[in-house]
Amino acid sequence: MTAPTTLPPSAAAPASGSPPGTPRWSTVLAPIASGLAVLLAGAATGAVVAGSAWLWHAAVAVAIVVVTGALLLRLRPWLAAPGQLAALLLLVTGWFTSSGMAVVLPGPQALAELATLLGGAGTQIDTGLPPVAATPEILLLVTLGFGTLAIAVFGLAVTVAAPAAAGVPLLVVFAVPTALQSELLPWWSVVAAAAGYGVLLLLRPGRLRQAPGGIAVVAVAVAGALLAGVAAGAVGTAGRFDAAGGAGGADGSIGLNPFTSLRGQLTRDEPRDLFRVQGLERATYLRALTLQTYVPQEGWQAGRPAPGVPLTGPLPPSTSGPAAEQSVQVENLGFRDYWLPVFGDPTAIGVGSESWAYDAAGGIAYSERPREEDGWTQAMRLPEPSAEQLRGASGPVTVDRAYLDTAGVDPRVAQIAQQVSADAATPFDRAMAIENHFTGPGSPFTYSLATAPGGGGDALVDFLTRGRTGYCEQYASAMAVMLRAVDVPARVAVGFTAGDEGDSGRTITTEDAHAWVEAWFPGYGWMTFDPTPLADGRTIEPGYTQQAREQDGGTPAQEQPPAPEPSAAPPPPAGDGAQEPPPADGQDGPGDTAGSSSWWLPILAGALLLAGLVLVALVPGWWRRRQYAHRAGLARAGGPAAATAAWDEVLAASRDHGVPVPPGDTVRAAAARIIERHDLAGRPAEALQELAERVEASWYGGLLPAPDTLDGLVDEIRTAIAAGGSSLRAKVLPPSVVPESVRRHRTGSGGSAGSDASGASGAEEPAEAVGGTGPTDAERR
Known part of the structure; x- marks a missing residue:
């Protein structure tokens, strides 16, 4: 067999796999797109951080990551992610500390400063409501968060060249403010996030010609998302039951905090009408659900309701004693939830669906799935006991003892309750004394949707x-x-006040969302008390509380001075002797149930874990690039190892894109298989045939390739094979990097003990005369 000793070299394609003729400047598109995508997806951060300073810090962090990654990628791809992490650490050290060595080098003191700032950020988030102030602590958290996620996006979109997979960390950027902000995010934040993902997919070499179609697809997706958001206009308490096989908690608790929805409704920019009620003769609270369980440091939690009775017949009353009976009609204007709000003590509810049940012990009408009924009728009892009757209530406690549970509550809370009700002789008088502590004349408590930050470790205290x-x-x-704490069974009720009276009945809106207290008295059941000092007339005061204030002359309970801050009883230590952290999600009050106080630590840890997983995912792709660089160098140098290195790289590229070459194929058979299966034509097919001839000439004829004759052919063939498309797996976990022994085990086939047919070993010397490798020494002789 003969082969030419010299053949004209082919035009080399870029090592990155860009199509021939692609401008060199286009190679910077992917790094720029990765940074721009992170910033666009993170635009919703403006909903949880006040001002625009966060944007500047996020932009600088992302820019540092992108520039560092782009520079290191040209030197050694595996250096990109570690170098980006180091650059980010240098940035925050110089920006947020005053003790960095040479300003930007982090020493022990600088790291301690950063840790203190991060702890302060957690405290500020614990004690504030979004949007939180852009303090140095918050800005440090923003800088680290955006920088870390930019590293993840860069690694997937640029280093591994899998921009579709980069949508996962982009979702993290968008999901954090979505989870923290109870209101709907502004429409432009949705558009920005979708545009960021579109930019990531479109701004790549070889994809610019597809930009018009891609832009159209992204625009249609954004429009659809906005329309879906507008259509989903119902408001509810955002509860979720743990149905069998569902994703809820193991204890059957609802998935989302009802207080989160409560605050979200109260802080809406524009109130939304929820119900229109006709026939309500006296203003009464509309109860959606009740909360039985109090968890110290976490707040009130709603458990799964007890098995209830269908609403198709009479309902068992949960109160006794004097009551007014009436019926109302409720028109639903925009409420969808698991709960069907009810007035007072319902005795019958007429609703179209048969999926509702009533838990008399909890006072809750519920369904296993969220529903939006057009309307319903309700017959009810509105208890009307007098203050004297409630004072005289006596007998055993027949409700669940869980309504008296105070396990783990700070002793100072019980001390304050006992001091406030020290002069009260009956459970009813104790309830009135505690209510007057919050609402009576001279009370230091004030109403505000922005809670005051606390300085201790217990939010309730x-x-x-x-x-x-x-x-x-x-x-x-x-x-x-x-x-x-003073032995009166109690629970928290969440629902709505009675709304405003109009010509067509009472209209209840999101502004009427409310929480109040229900206390239980023997012989009478659950009675309403409202300790919130509202000044807008929305508070509903039952007749028995009015009578009690008139009888007391408005002085004993209402004018007592505020209870002094107790110091005799120290707070109970946690299990390890340390004070438990305050509640989370920016809710200072004890009703915060959305998570622990250090929610930012899991988020930061999750971001770092995500970055670590990305680094791990980058290893196979980095190893594959290293193999290519090694083989390309050998092919470019010419000589004894050039042909084997060039042929191994072509076989590896073919395997990565779904066409492995069987070990029994000859060089020419392997070339024909690759041309057919990858649908190569024109110059790429000619380049592969030319390379096969040169490989045969080297292996069998001893005609060694000259320098700079094979590397261009290899790049041209690789580019043509990649142009046919590739899977995400081929980019993240290229099949050619799987060790030969693993492939044998998976396929059950044999193989040579020498150079890997797909180039996994990166061997420089041939082993056998088949499509995967070179000839043996005997064949060569």
Whole structure:
């Protein structure tokens, strides 16, 4: 067999796999797109961080990551991610500390400063409401968060060249403010996030010609998302039951905090009508659900309701004693949830669906799936006991003892409750004394949707002794715990006030979302108390509380001075002797159930874990690039190892893109298989045939390739094979890097003991005369 000793070299394609003729400047598109995508997806951060300073810090962090990665990628791809992490650390050290060595080098003191700032960020988030102030602590958290996620996106979109997979960390950027902000995010944040993902997919070499179609697809997706958001206009308490096989908690608790929805409804820019009620003769609270369980440091939690009775017949009353009976009609204007709100003590509910049940013990009408009924009718009892009757209530406690549970509550809370109700002789008088502590003349407590930050480790104690500012969640939560501390069964109710009277009945809106307290008395059942000091007339005061204030002359309970901050009883230590952290999600009051106080630590840890997983995912791709660089260098140098290195790289590229070459194929058979299966034509097919001839000439004829004759052919063939498309697996875990022994085990086939047929070993010497490798020494002779 003969082969030419010299053949004209082919034009080399870029090592990155860009099509021939692609401008060199286009290679910077992917790094720029990765940074721009992170910033666009993170635009929703403006909903949880005040001002625009966060944007500047995020932009600088992302820019540092992108520039560092682009520079290191040209030197050694595996250096990109570690170098980006180092650059980010240098940035935050110089920007946020005053003790860095040479300003930017982090020493022990600088790291301690950063740790203190991060701890401060957690405290500020714990004690504030979004949007939180852009303090140095918050800005450090933003800088680290955006920088870390930019590293993840860069690694997937640029280093591994898998931009579709980079949508996962982009989702993290968008999901964090979505989870923290109870209101709907502005429409432009959705558009920005979708545009960021579109930019990531379109701004790549070889994809610019597809930009018009890609832009059209992204625009249609954004429009669809916006329309879906507008259509989903119902409001609810955002509860979720743990149905069999569902994703809820193992204890059957609802998945989302009802207080989160409560605050979200109260802080809406534009109120939304929820119900229109006809026939309500007296203003009464509309109850959606009740909360039985109080968890110290976490707040009130709603458990799964007890098995209920269908709403198709009469309902068992949960109260007794004097009551007014009436019926109402409720028109649903925009409420969809697991709960069907009810007035008072319902005795019958007429609703179209048969999926609802009523838990009399909890006072809850519920369904296993969220529903939006057009309307319903309700017959009810509105209890009307007198103050004297409730004072005389006596008998055993027949409700669940869980309504008296105060396990783990700070002893200072019980001390305050006992001091406030020290002169009260009956459970009813204790309830009135505690309510007047919050609402009576001279009370230091004020109503505000922005709760005051506390300085201690227990949010309930902070609210009662330091902050003394909050909205209905804080007041109802505090009073219910205090009632239990003085042996009065209590629970928190969440729902709505009675709304505004109009020509067509009462209209209840999102502004009427409210929480109050229900206390239980023997012989009478659950009675309403409201400790929230509202000044807008929305508070509903039952007749028995009015009578009690008139009988007391408005002085004993209402004018007593605020309870002094107790110091005799120290707070109970946690299991390890340390004070438990305050509640999370920016809710200062004890009703915060959305998570622990250090929610930012899991988020930061999750971001770092994500970056670590990305680094691990980058290893196979980095190893594959290293193999290519090694083989390309050998092919470019010419000589004895050039032909084997060039042929191994072509076989590896073919395997990576779904066409492995069987070990029994000859060089020419392997070339024909690759041309056919990858649909190569024109110059790429000619380049492969030319390379096969040169490989045969080297292996069998001893005609060694000259320098700079094979590397161009290899790059041209690789580019043509890649142009046919590739899977995400081929980019993240290229099949050619799987060791030969692993492939044998998976396929059950044999193989040579020498050079890997797909180039996994990167061997420089041939082993056998088949499509995967070169000839043996005997064949060569």
